[in-house]
Amino acid sequence: MELGSTDHEIINGVHGRAAADALKLVLKFAEAVGAPRLLPCASAHVDGCLYHGQASLDFVERFVALEGRVRVPTTLNVGSVDLIHPELFIGDAELGAAGKRLMEAHIELGCTPSFTCAPYQTLLRPKFGEQLAWAESNAIVFANSVIGARTNRYGDFIDLACALTGRVPDYGLHRSENRRAGAVIEFQGLDNAGPDQAGGIAVAAGLFIGKHCGDTIAAITGLPNCTSEDDLKALGAAAASSGSVAMFHAVGLTPEAPDLLTATGGMDVPVAGRLGPADVAEILATLSTVPDGAALTAVALGTPHFSLSEFARLMPMLDLAPFSVPVYVNTGRHEWDQLTADGRAARLEKAGVTVVVDTCTYVTAIIRDLSGAVMTNSGKWAYYAPGNLGVDAAFGTLADTLLSAKAGRVVRA
Amino acid sequence: MSARSLVIGKALGAVLKLDDPLSFWGGFDSASGKVIDRFHPQHGACLSGAILFMERGRGSSSGASVLAEAIRLGTAPAAIMLLQEDAIIATGALVAQMLYQIDCPVVAIRDQAEWHRLSALPRLAVEAGADAVLITPQA
Numbered sequence: 001m002e003l004g005s006t007d008h009e010i011i012n013g014v015h016g017r018a019a020a021d022a023l024k025l026v027l028k029f030a031e032a033v034g035a036p037r038l039l040p041c042a043s044a045h046v047d048g049c050l051y052h053g054q055a056s057l058d059f060v061e062r063f064v065a066l067e068g069r070v071r072v073p074t075t076l077n078v079g080s081v082d083l084i085h086p087e088l089f090i091g092d093a094e095l096g097a098a099g100k101r102l103m104e105a106h107i108e109l110g111c112t113p114s115f116t117c118a119p120y121q122t123l124l125r126p127k128f129g130e131q132l133a134w135a136e137s138n139a140i141v142f143a144n145s146v147i148g149a150r151t152n153r154y155g156d157f158i159d160l161a162c163a164l165t166g167r168v169p170d171y172g173l174h175r176s177e178n179r180r181a182g183a184v185i186e187f188q189g190l191d192n193a194g195p196d197q198a199g200g201i202a203v204a205a206g207l208f209i210g211k212h213c214g215d216t217i218a219a220i221t222g223l224p225n226c227t228s229e230d231d232l233k234a235l236g237a238a239a240a241s242s243g244s245v246a247m248f249h250a251v252g253l254t255p256e257a258p259d260l261l262t263a264t265g266g267m268d269v270p271v272a273g274r275l276g277p278a279d280v281a282e283i284l285a286t287l288s289t290v291p292d293g294a295a296l297t298a299v300a301l302g303t304p305h306f307s308l309s310e311f312a313r314l315m316p317m318l319d320l321a322p323f324s325v326p327v328y329v330n331t332g333r334h335e336w337d338q339l340t341a342d343g344r345a346a347r348l349e350k351a352g353v354t355v356v357v358d359t360c361t362y363v364t365a366i367i368r369d370l371s372g373a374v375m376t377n378s379g380k381w382a383y384y385a386p387g388n389l390g391v392d393a394a395f396g397t398l399a400d401t402l403l404s405a406k407a408g409r410v411v412r413a
Numbered sequence: 414m415s416a417r418s419l420v421i422g423k424a425l426g427a428v429l430k431l432d433d434p435l436s437f438w439g440g441f442d443s444a445s446g447k448v449i450d451r452f453h454p455q456h457g458a459c460l461s462g463a464i465l466f467m468e469r470g471r472g473s474s475s476g477a478s479v480l481a482e483a484i485r486l487g488t489a490p491a492a493i494m495l496l497q498e499d500a501i502i503a504t505g506a507l508v509a510q511m512l513y514q515i516d517c518p519v520v521a522i523r524d525q526a527e528w529h530r531l532s533a534l535p536r537l538a539v540e541a542g543a544d545a546v547l548i549t550p551q552a
Contacts, residue, residue, distance in 0.1 A: 053486075055509065156475050
């Protein structure tokens with residue numbers, strides 16, 4: 001391992017005891033993954049504030065006791081409770097208290113209390129080419145693919161250790177040669193799909209690359225012309241749910257893929273899939289564990305956290321209210337502030353929509369009635385909730401979910 | 414031998430080979446030490462104290478937290494013998510060592526034939542050192 005002058009400073013305690021302690025973990029991790037040196041990182045996004053047991057808390061309290069402070073701007077992923085609306089938590093009280101302490105301990109270390117899985121939307125938008133130590137699978141894919149910043153799939157413990165040291169191991173996606181596409185996925189006949197369909201197509205693309213491309217970075221061609229940043233967010237989240245995807249290229253849409261040749265680094269790479277509208281429908285059908293027409297108990301939106309542009313698409317659909325079932329939307333507290341300030345929060349509440357911040361309905365006890373199916377426009381929610389919550393899921397586009405909330409059963413726009 | 418220690422330590426126990434990779438998050442219960450992934454071929458198997466052979470890691474990075482918690486509770490495998498390096502599993506075991514001074518050595522065997530040969534033995538002693546890995550069959 002080549003150590004730089006900053007590393008020596010940290011080891012010698014110049015930056016405090018917590019940084020020195022955390023660097024030991026970063027160096028052991030770097031050895032385990034075969035990184036020859038550490039790099040400075042521009043920011044960190046920490047996924048350690050979701051409570052998984054006493055070890056989660058012991059790790060953070062160790063650095064609080066050593067008076068640690070993060071050395072780079074650090075955002076926090078969702079926690080186990082909504083600190084702004086704590087009454088929404090209906091789980092075990094002791095678990096809720098430990099989860100709350102875990103979130104607070106991270107703030108004591110100087111992390112920004114963002115509690116969002118989409119810090120790139122408003123708070124901490126990385127710049128192209130920056131080296132990051134990010135956790136949270138959707139945020140990792142988004143940072144690499146949509147922004148062109150560079151992070152590996154960091155996660156519990158190592159994310160905070162990088163934040164406390166400002167150092168990240170030099171391997172994998174930090175290096176240009178490992179960021180090229182090794183497979184092409186061609187979509188055909190979808191160029192002119194509308195904005196509502198584009199959301200579903202993006203989810204299908206994500207599920208497909210997660211399942212079929214493994215660690216190989218895919219270059220996707222032929223996505224609809226109207227594919228938005230929100231759709232690319234959904235694509236990445238779905239890909240990171242069905243597989244361990246850390247990066248994709250959407251040719252003509254993402255910054256390292258202005259054309260296919262650039263995405264592949266000039267190499268001739270195999271076509272791993274050719275998909276048309278029927279294939280998209282077939283892939284999306286696998287996300288629903290109930291048939292069309294099935295009774296619903298709730299609609300869950302905002303996994304990853306809803307952006308302000310997604311709220312802009314949702315607002316006109318509130319004209320459908322009153323809804324027959326509760327509608328939950330997860331978002332960040334930064335977006336929530338904006339919604340409160342401009343009066344949209346009040347309109348959402350009047351329409352019977354529950355906005356959940358700081359956490360997410362698929363990881364914690366929020367949704368009160370799980371006796372029937374829950375409909376979502378999120379590939380990630382549909383992928384995980386049946387296992388996490390023991391609930392049936394139905395997948396649809398944003399318009400489908402709101403029409404279904406009105407009808408109280410699964411219907412399509 | 415091409416084996417490499419990802420996390421150092423010593424362990425002794427019965428060999429348990431997983432037919433598929435396991436995600437510790439969502440697939441393993443740190444309270445009971447059992448595989449809870451309903452789709453895993455060894456669903457219900459108890460991994461506590463075993464010399465666990467799994468080819469590679471799988472799934473969410475939160476698996477590191479679940480593994481560290483299991484090591485704290487004494488429900489974790491005694492050692493984890495991977496075919497390939499895995500950062501999530503290594504992190505969980507490194508953190509448990511750092512917080513609780515409990516060793517759960519993690520080794521990347523890096524040779525398919527050797528991994529299969531060792532995984533077919535009934536009991537093993539593992540000494541994963543910084544420079545060398547010593548794996549000894551036990552009666």
